[in-house]
Amino acid sequence: MPKFWDEYHLPATLDDALELLARYDGRARVIGGGTDLLLDLKEEHYSGEQPHYAALIDVTRIAGANEIREDGGWIVIGCAVTHTQVVASPLIQARATALYEASGVVAGAQIRNTGTVVGNVAHALPAADSAVALAVLDAQVKRQKAKGKSGDWVPIASIYLGPGKSAIDSTRELISAIRFRPTDAQEGSAFTRIMRPQGIALPILGMAARVQLTIVNCQLSITNCAISAGPVAPTLFRAMKTEEFLRGKAVDDATLDEATRVLLSEAQPRTSAHRATREYRVELLPTMLREVLTRATQCANEPMHQ
């Protein structure tokens, strides 16, 4: 096996990481847990390319980057936080159920112990589990380009350019954190996915929902909601028409039936050689929408969210 990089750096501060990226001037690459990147490098090699970096800049030892914290009404997840940490966090369990459920089904324990949530997003695959959950939480990523600068918070969807194509150039910049508003009183979220029994890595289909409820004329009604699914588009997908339809509606069977019709008109799953046909994915969409909406509604009614 050829050598894919020359030097391996473990910077202790964000500024050190940014300085290293600047020094290598596009010849280094950011690495988190490496669970995607190392396989990608091998795949590129076997497909005839010659991937090589002067250095890998490992962001998992940056001070404070392995923390999940509350800050000014946001939940902030640092770039070294693994799926295992997310699943173990009482804050995420109570206030971001969709993310808790999504990170909990990523791969097996070994990958969850190593792979980061930020890496899941930076890889820019529209079916990545945590990314699908973060989409309904209206997450933002912090883009850091230069040492000494505070960086910019940008909407998560804005970094998705196509399958595996990120607007973040991981040879020159990095994502230092992800943040989102936690679910509040009368709000809840949920995630589900369908995976081949022998499957590894990405699911056949994943879906997440976030709902905010209110009581109108003694009936539960949806004030606001967000729905995401993947892969049903080349980039991270939000079902805007379905969300619009659901706003102001009562949570009942008739609403759920109509919502699935709207979803089928806007989600465009494709046939993929390794996972599923378009037709199969289309069959799954209504069942999954019912599941996430029902569970997000239940979650909104649980005492921990009051």
Ligand SMILES: Cc1cc2nc3c(=O)[nH]c(=O)nc-3n(C[C@H](O)[C@H](O)[C@H](O)COP(=O)(O)OP(=O)(O)OC[C@H]3O[C@@H](n4cnc5c(N)ncnc54)[C@H](O)[C@@H]3O)c2cc1C
């Ligand atoms: C066996 C196996 C099973 C898997 N199962 C699943 C699954 O069920 N669901 C799922 O969603 N994923 C799955 N994955 C994919 C992977 O584990 C996750 O996407 C993981 O979260 C990636 O995080 P990482 O830290 O390992 O990323 P890395 O591999 O370190 O990096 C991924 C990409 O993001 C870039 N990057 C990483 N961190 C940063 C940063 N801070 N700033 C800028 N760029 C950055 C890297 O340069 C690289 O391009 C699986 C992988 C394997 C090997």
